[in-house]
Amino acid sequence: MSIYSRLLNVPILWNLSQAVFGCDSQKKKLYRSVFSRTGRLLDFGCADGNTFLAFTDFDYYGVDINKQLIDYAAKKYHAFNNAHFVNADILSHPFEDDFFDYALFSCTGHHLPDTALFPVMEALSAVLQPGGRLHFFDTIRRPGKDSGLLKFLISIDQGKFMRDEETYMKIIHRFSRRLKVVTYKTLSITGTLMPQPDYFYAEFEKV
Ligand SMILES: C[S@@+](CC[C@H](N)C(=O)[O-])C[C@H]1O[C@@H](n2cnc3c(N)ncnc32)[C@H](O)[C@@H]1O
Structure with missing residues (x-):
């Protein structure tokens, strides 16, 4: 079992690793910055709810296949009536069709093969x-730009399927016939204790 998988199975360690290595507060600001209105949001791969506090004014649904993380999140945020944590594989279709205004798919793509x-x-x-928006963020490799320390952190901590921006630019148009690409760009997070990989961001509209 990788260090990453072990961390994921212990919510407190996952949380700590996100605060130190994953710069949680900057991530939350970045994720929130792409939403201009509130609504009903699905946070796919919500882990222990580490980004929920950016969305306290949304009708928030976090889904994760890892039961320990979902149980931890549900307990931690039980005082919020707008927070729903669901333990399920998204591929088992745990939600009704056309149910959400928004979906957030953040920092999980590099854990998934095509x-x-x-x-x-x-x-x-x-x-x-229809008309709903999917906001996609994922950490990317930037050959020739990533520092040695960053490459080392990526090698011990990140998923096995980290892509580069050229790869994402090619595949985002083929994700689904129902997802029209609205915009995409590469984003950098600076001023953190640990160097952070750049992010590929894409917004899709359901057609
Ligand atoms: C890297 S973590 C989440 C990162 C978090 N979204 C963030 O932005 O910091 C990826 C999560 O995706 C979950 N996951 C992976 N495949 C899934 C699936 N098919 N259905 C639900 N959750 C899944 C994993 O259990 C894990 O908790």
Whole structure:
């Protein structure tokens, strides 16, 4: 079992690793910055709810296949009536079609091979209502730009399927016929204790 999988199975360690290595507070600001209105949001791969506090004014649904993380999140945020944590595989279609205004798919793509990434995108497109938006963020490699320390951190901590921006620019148009690409760009997080990989961001509209 990788260090990453072990961390994921212990919510407190996952939380700590996110605060130190994953710069949680900057991530929350970045994720929130792409939403101009509130609504009903599905946070796919919500882990222990580490980004929920950016969305306290949303009708928030976090889904994760890891029961320990979901139980931890549900307990931690039980005082929030707008927080719903669901333990399920998104591929088992745990939500009604056309149910959400928004889906957030953040920092999980590099844990999924294409054979899982494409079906997950299709599943998320199904639960979005027409006109709904999917916000996709994932950490990327930047050959020639990533420092040695960053490469080392990536090698011990991150998923096995980290892509580069050229790869994402090619595949985002093929994720689903129901997902029209609205915009995409590469984003950098600076001023953190640990160097952070850059993020590929894409916004999709359900058609
Ligand atoms: C890297 S973590 C989440 C990162 C978090 N979204 C963030 O932005 O910091 C990835 C999560 O995706 C979950 N996951 C992976 N495949 C899934 C699936 N098919 N259905 C539900 N959750 C899944 C894992 O259990 C894990 O908790």
